[in-house]
Amino acid sequence: MANKTLPFSQAQLKEIIQQYPTPFHIYDEEAIRNNARRLLAAFSWAPRFKEYFAVKATPNPTLLKILREEGIGADCSSLPELLLAEMAGITGEDIMFSSNNTPAEEFQAAKKLGAIINLDDITHIDYLEKHAGVPEIISFRYNPGPLMKNGNTIIGYPEEAKYGLTKDQILQAYAIMKAKGVKRFGVHTMVISNELNPDNFIATAHMMFDLIAEIHQKAGVAIEFVNFGGGIGIPYKPEQEPVDLEYVGQGIKKAYEEKIVANGLQPLRIAMECGRMITGPYGYLVSTVLHKKDIYKKYVGLDACMANLMRPALYGSYHHITVVGKENLPLDHVYDVTGSLCENNDKFAIDRQLPEMAIGDLVVIHDAGAHGHAMGFNYNGKLRSAELLLKPNGKVELIRRAENIADYFATLDLPAEIGQAAATKTGK
């Protein structure tokens, strides 16, 4: 059972709130570093193992820089994500550009940065060559389709997923690139998401090692690295267990020995591009109870809403909730915990057993460190909240300020008289 504790005390949190009003996300630097080290240690057997952090999970340059210091690169899929990686000092082949449906400018930017470009389709070969030229190293994303039997709830069955090349296409694609003079090759896949069963990662490795042998045989191409994608899940529910990384690392090592070393296909580098498991459990959404209402059900209304954390509304996901200072009280009340959007699915929890709650209570929503702030939006005029970093010395640093009303109006080209009125109201 994963114990859902907090990295700060109630007194510490009250002090933080004096300076930074709720809602905000706060990330635990020390825990992020320790976790990154655990992942790298599990693959320390693999020559030059690389984790490329999926920037979309938590696109904050301060966090990217912390990860870079631990030896982690960046997995980007858009121009702003490439720029974030660059800002954090992550450059060249420490960036993997795994995009899909990609515009020309983004391929150009990725090539200019010297990032490893991972193509999502066979037609992108010509598109890339036309718009950015042939790169020195190329990777392709494999979609096994019906060749892989078990699907996964977020990504779904591979044959229903929009990503990647089929088996026949990928074999052709390497032959085409080889004919164009490319000498360095990688292969990529991402077939599972938020997966907690460690055996599924080992199964993916087996599938990819077999594919690498087939590419070698049929396309005459030696693969330099394999990227298994992300998808390592996190225990959102207290009764779930985290993935045993050591077990995954050892299982993949065994497969590597059987299928890569035994067939003379080494050196093959192993890479992953996990996002969720890197920052997810170490980010917390902190909010305050604004209102309570008692109609056909009992509701607790927070000052946060699904603009701060969309996963419960989007996927029906469970996020654990701690009412600060009430950790030891009986969970003898049942509430829907809501945000303020005019959308009935704007709920962080439905029928959740919690202690009796009061207006002004501080509420912490766990596992909000990935796909939390990042998925924020301005619907209903909601402003994105701040991001804070809890340093190992207990100090707190503001790593992204909250949006203000002027930010909300910043993209509008207002006629003079409205602009004047808005400027007066927003103080800009």
Ligand SMILES: *Cc1c(COP(=O)(O)O)cnc(C)c1O
């Ligand atoms: C989202 C994504 C990842 C990261 O997935 P996690 O579930 O956060 O580990 C990695 N690679 C690609 C291509 C993705 O789209």
